[in-house]
Amino acid sequence: MSTLTYNQTPLPENVQPFKVHPQKFALWLGISVLCMAFAGLTSAYLVRKAAPNWQEFVMPVQFTYSAILMVLSSISLQGAVWAFKKDKISLYNTTLFVSLTLAAGFMVSQYLGWMTLEQSGIYLNGNPSGSFVYVISYLHVAHVIGGIIPMMIALVRSLWLFGSPAKLAAFKTNNNKRVGIELLATYWHFVDILWIYLLLFFMFS
Amino acid sequence: MAELHNPAIEVGHDTHAHGHDHHGHDDHDHHELNFIEKYIFSQDHKIIGKQFLILGMLWAIVGGLFSIFFRLQLAWPDESFPILEWFLGSWAEGGKLSAEFYYALVTMHGTILVFFVLTAGLSGTFSNYLIPLQIGARDMASPFMNMLSFWMFVLSSFVMLVSLFIQTGPASGGWTAYPPLSALPQATPGSGLGMDLWLISIAFFIVSVALGGLNYVTTVINMRTKGMDFFRMPLTVWAFMFTAIIGLLSFPVLFGAAVLLEFDRLLGTSFFLSDIYVAGEALHHSGGSPILFQHLFWFLGHPEVYIIILPAMGIVSEVMSVHSRKPIFGYKAMIFSILGITILSFIVWAHHMFMSGLNPFVASIFVLFTLLIAVPSAIKVFNWITTLWRGSIRLNPAMLFAIGFVSLFISGGLTGIYLGNSTLDIQLHDTYYVVAHFHIVMGLAAFYGMFAGIYHWFPKMFGRYMNTTLGYIHFYVTLVGSYAIFWPMHYLGMSGVPRRYYDFTVFDQFNQYADLNKFITVAAIIVFAVNILFVLNFFYSAVKGRKVTVLNPYGATTLEWTTPIHPGHGNWVGEIPAVHRWPYDYSINGRDFIPQTEPLSAGEVEDHDIGSDTPNITDPIPGEEGKA
Numbered sequence: 001m002s003t004l005t006y007n008q009t010p011l012p013e014n015v016q017p018f019k020v021h022p023q024k025f026a027l028w029l030g031i032s033v034l035c036m037a038f039a040g041l042t043s044a045y046l047v048r049k050a051a052p053n054w055q056e057f058v059m060p061v062q063f064t065y066s067a068i069l070m071v072l073s074s075i076s077l078q079g080a081v082w083a084f085k086k087d088k089i090s091l092y093n094t095t096l097f098v099s100l101t102l103a104a105g106f107m108v109s110q111y112l113g114w115m116t117l118e119q120s121g122i123y124l125n126g127n128p129s130g131s132f133v134y135v136i137s138y139l140h141v142a143h144v145i146g147g148i149i150p151m152m153i154a155l156v157r158s159l160w161l162f163g164s165p166a167k168l169a170a171f172k173t174n175n176n177k178r179v180g181i182e183l184l185a186t187y188w189h190f191v192d193i194l195w196i197y198l199l200l201f202f203m204f205s
Numbered sequence: 206m207a208e209l210h211n212p213a214i215e216v217g218h219d220t221h222a223h224g225h226d227h228h229g230h231d232d233h234d235h236h237e238l239n240f241i242e243k244y245i246f247s248q249d250h251k252i253i254g255k256q257f258l259i260l261g262m263l264w265a266i267v268g269g270l271f272s273i274f275f276r277l278q279l280a281w282p283d284e285s286f287p288i289l290e291w292f293l294g295s296w297a298e299g300g301k302l303s304a305e306f307y308y309a310l311v312t313m314h315g316t317i318l319v320f321f322v323l324t325a326g327l328s329g330t331f332s333n334y335l336i337p338l339q340i341g342a343r344d345m346a347s348p349f350m351n352m353l354s355f356w357m358f359v360l361s362s363f364v365m366l367v368s369l370f371i372q373t374g375p376a377s378g379g380w381t382a383y384p385p386l387s388a389l390p391q392a393t394p395g396s397g398l399g400m401d402l403w404l405i406s407i408a409f410f411i412v413s414v415a416l417g418g419l420n421y422v423t424t425v426i427n428m429r430t431k432g433m434d435f436f437r438m439p440l441t442v443w444a445f446m447f448t449a450i451i452g453l454l455s456f457p458v459l460f461g462a463a464v465l466l467e468f469d470r471l472l473g474t475s476f477f478l479s480d481i482y483v484a485g486e487a488l489h490h491s492g493g494s495p496i497l498f499q500h501l502f503w504f505l506g507h508p509e510v511y512i513i514i515l516p517a518m519g520i521v522s523e524v525m526s527v528h529s530r531k532p533i534f535g536y537k538a539m540i541f542s543i544l545g546i547t548i549l550s551f552i553v554w555a556h557h558m559f560m561s562g563l564n565p566f567v568a569s570i571f572v573l574f575t576l577l578i579a580v581p582s583a584i585k586v587f588n589w590i591t592t593l594w595r596g597s598i599r600l601n602p603a604m605l606f607a608i609g610f611v612s613l614f615i616s617g618g619l620t621g622i623y624l625g626n627s628t629l630d631i632q633l634h635d636t637y638y639v640v641a642h643f644h645i646v647m648g649l650a651a652f653y654g655m656f657a658g659i660y661h662w663f664p665k666m667f668g669r670y671m672n673t674t675l676g677y678i679h680f681y682v683t684l685v686g687s688y689a690i691f692w693p694m695h696y697l698g699m700s701g702v703p704r705r706y707y708d709f710t711v712f713d714q715f716n717q718y719a720d721l722n723k724f725i726t727v728a729a730i731i732v733f734a735v736n737i738l739f740v741l742n743f744f745y746s747a748v749k750g751r752k753v754t755v756l757n758p759y760g761a762t763t764l765e766w767t768t769p770i771h772p773g774h775g776n777w778v779g780e781i782p783a784v785h786r787w788p789y790d791y792s793i794n795g796r797d798f799i800p801q802t803e804p805l806s807a808g809e810v811e812d813h814d815i816g817s818d819t820p821n822i823t824d825p826i827p828g829e830e831g832k833a
Contacts, residue, residue, distance in 0.1 A: 022346040026423040029453060033415055037457030040504065044461065044497055048476070053492040125473035128492050132476075135468055 023176060027183050031190050034143065038136070038194060042201055045132045049205070055127035057120065059203050062113035066106050067196050073102035074192040081185045089162045096155045103148050110141055133202055140195055147188050154181060248348035249774040253355050254334030255666060260362060261326020262740055268317035269733050271310045278302045280726035282708045296374065304707045308377040309395050311705060313369065315380030316403070320410055323513040323651045325358050331516055331658050332421045332445040334666065338765035339439050341430025341782060343775045346423040350416050357413035361406045368402035376403035379705070381502055384477035384495045388469045391483050401470065404463045411456045418449035432784035437801065439763050439788040440533060443540050444519025447547045448512050454551070455508035462501035469493070496561055503554035510647045511550040515543060517654020518585060521607045524657045525589055527761045528604035529596030530797060532789035535588040542581035549578050559627040560634045568627040575625035582618055586611060597792070602676030603660035609684050610653040617646025620695065638698025641691045649687050659743070664758055668770045669750030675742040679735055686732035693721050760798050763788050767802060786811055
C-alpha cells in the first residue's frame with residue numbers, strides 16, 4: 001500500500017475532449033516535425049540553387065521505380081490494416097510480407113539509383129546539387145528503415161501470437177497495442193508521399 | 206511514497222483502497238517500484254521534471270564557472286590565476302588562459318546555457334512537472350517517451366562533457382558554429398574532434414526536445430480533465446504548449462543543418478564551403494555557401510530564444526497572479542500575445558544576419574517583423590504591471606524574482622528595438638551592446654523566471670519550503686549584480702568594443718575600459734557565489750527544509766495544489782478532480798480565492814476579461830481586516 005502507481009492508459013474520468021487517440025495525435029505531430037526537417041533541407045536546396053555554380057543533371061529512372069514500389073507497398077499495408085480489423089490473419093500476414101518485400105525492393109532501387117548517379121559523374125562530394133540529392137535521399141532511406149523495423153516486428157508478432165484467437169482478442173483489447181498497425185500504416189504512407197514529393201522536387205524545382 | 210504525515214492523505218489512501226476493488230486484479234496498480242524504477246529510470250513526470258532540473262542546475266554551475274574563467278581573462282589579461290591551471294590544466298598553463306581555450310570556454314558557456322540550462326533545465330523541468338498536474342492528468346501521454354526524452358538529454362550531456370576532456374578541447378567556434386571555421390578541422394584545435402562531438406551532442410539534444418515536445422503538446426490537447434477547456438488552462442500550460450510547438454517546428458531544421466555540416470566535415474561535401482585556401486593550400490571544396498548555414502541555424506536559433514523565454518513568461522504570469530491575490534490582467538490577451546510571439550518568432554531570423562551581406566530590401570522586411578514583436582511583448586509587460594497594480598502583494602522570493610523578470614524584460618527588450626534596426630546594427634553588430642541585450646532579455650530574464658518557478662513550486666516538488674532569508678539574499682544580490690554586470694556593457698558596445706576578443710590591452714581605444722571590465726568581473730563573481738548559495742539552499746531545503754503541512758499553502762486556485770503533499774505516481778488519490786472555472790479567481794465575490802474545482806455558484810458568470818471589473822480587490826475581506 002505504500003507505493004501507488006497507476007495504469008498508464010487514460011482512466012474513465014479523464015475525458016478526452018479531442019476524440020483522437022493520443023498516440024495517433026503524437027504520430028501526426030511527429031510527422032509535422034519530419035515535414036519541417038525536410039522542408040528545411042529542400043529550402044536550403046532552393047537557396048543554394050539560386051546562387052551561381054549549380055550543376056544540372058537528370059534524376060536516374062530508378063528513383064521513379066522506387067516511388068512506384070513505395071506506393072504499392074503502401075497499398076498493401078493499408079490492406080493489412082483492413083485485414084487486422086476484420087480478423088483475417090492470414091491475409092494480414094500476407095499483406096505485411098508483400099509490403100516488406102516491396103520495401104526491400106525500394107531500398108535496392110534506391111541503391112541502384114545512387115549507383116547510376118555515380119556512373120554519370122555525380123558524386124557525393126562534388127557539386128552541391130548532387131550532394132543535396134544524396135544526403136536528402138539518405139535521410140529519407142533512414143526514415144524508411146524506421147518503418148521497416150516495426151513492420152518486421154508486426155509480422156513476427158503476428159506469426160507467433162495471432163494463431164490463437166484468444167491471444168488476438170487480448171491484443172485487440174489493449175488500447176495502445178490495438179492501434180499499432182494503423183500508426184505504422186500512417187507513417188508508411190507519410191514516407192511514401194515524402195519520397196514522391198522529394199522526387200518531384202528534384203525533377204522540377 | 207513511504208511516509209505520509211497528513212491525515213487528509215491517509216484518508217485518501219483508504220478511498221483508493223476502496224476504489225481498488227473495482228479494478229479487480231490489475232497488477233499495474235500496486236506494483237512495488239524498486240529504487241531504480243522510481244528515481245533513475247522513472248516514468249513519473251514529476252521525477253523526470255526534477256531530473257531535468259537537477260541536471261540543468263549542474264550544467265548551470267559548469268556554464269557559469271566557465272564565464273567566470275573568461276571574465277578573469279578579460280579583467281586581468283596580464284595576471285595569472287593558479288586556480289585556472291588547477292581547473293583547466295594545460296589549457297591555462299601558468300594560470301593564464303590560452304587564446305584557443307578562451308574561445309572554447311565562450312562557446313561552451315553559450316551552448317550549455319542556451320541548450321542545457323535554459324531549454325532542458327527550464328522548459329524540460331516545468332513542462333514535465335506542471336503540465337499533468339495543472340491540467341489534471343495522471344501523467345504524460347507517453348510516460349515512456351518522456352523518460353526517453355530525459356535520457357537523450359543525459360546522452361547529449363555526456364557527449365558534451367566528454368568533449369571538454371579531449372586533447373584538442375571542445376568546440377570553439379562559438380555556440381552558433383558558423384562554417385567555415387566549424388567545418389574545417391584544420392582551422393583551430395576546437396574545430397577537430399570537439400566539433401564532431403558538439404554536433405553529435407546537439408543531435409541527441411534535438412531528439413530529446415522532439416520527444417519531450419511531442420509529449421507536452423499531445424498531453425495538453427488530449428489529456429485534460431473534465432471541464433478543463435482551453436480557456437481554463439493556466440497561462441503556464443499555454444506557454445509550455447507554445448514553447449513545445451516552437452521547438453517541434455524549429456529544431457528539425459537545425460538537425461538538417463547539423464547533418465549537412467557533418468557531411469561537409471567528414472565526407473567532403475561542399476554545402477557550406479566555397480573555394481577556400483588553408484595555409485596556402487587550396488581545398489577541393491567548391492560551390493558551397495556559408496551563409497546558407499546561417500539561414501538554417503537562425504531559423505532555429507531565433508525561435509530558440511522564445512523557447513527559452515516563453516516558459517519563464519508563463520511561470521511569471523502564474524506566480525504574479527497568485528502572490529498579488531489578483532486575477533491575471535488580460536488573460537486572453539496574454540494567450541494571444543504568446544500566439545503572436547510564436548508566429549513572429551519564425552519570420553525574424555535574418556535579423557541576426559544584417560551584416561552578412563543580406564539584401565537591404567530583404568533586411569527591411571525583417572526589421573519590420575522584428576519590431577512587430579514589441580507589440581505582443583509590450584502587451585504582456587502591461588498586463589504584468591496591471592496585475593500588480595493595487596494587488597495585495599506578497600513579496601516572497603518567488604514573487605520578487607517574478608517582478609525582477611519584468612524589470613529585466615523591459616530593460617533588455619528596449620535595447621532589442623535598437624538592435625532590430627538594420628542601420629543601427631552596422632554600428633552595434635558584434636559589440637558588447639549585443640552581449641548586454643541578449644543576456645538581459647533572454648539569459649537573465651529566463652533565469653529569473655526559472656528561480657520564480659523553483660521558489661514557487663518547491664513546496665509541491667519536495668513537500669518542504671526553501672529558506673526564505675537565503676532567498677531574499679539570493680534575489681537582491683542577484684538583481685543588483687545582474688545590472689552591475691550587464692548595464693556597463695551597453696556603454697562598451699556603443700563605443701564599439703567588439704565581442705569575442707581575447708585581450709583588449711593591445712587596442713588603445715578599448716583599453717581605456719580596463720577598469721570597467723574589472724568591475725564587471727567582480728560583479729559576476731559575486732553573482733556566481735550567491736547563486737551557489739541558492740543551489741545549497743535548494744539541496745539543503747529539499748532534505749531539511751521546513752515541512753509543508755497544508756495542501757494549498759499559497760491559497761492558489763490551480764489543480765496541482767489539490768494533490769497530496771507528496772503526490773505518488775498518478776498524482777491524485779482516487780478520482781481526478783473536475784474543473785468548473787478559470788484559474789484566476791482571486792479576490793472575487795468577497796473571497797480570497799476560489800479553486801478551479803469549485804462549481805460556479807448560482808447566478809455566477811465565468812468572467813475571463815476580469816480585471817476591468819473586480820470590485821473587491823482593495824476592500825478588506827470581511828472578517829480579515831487588519832490581518833494582511
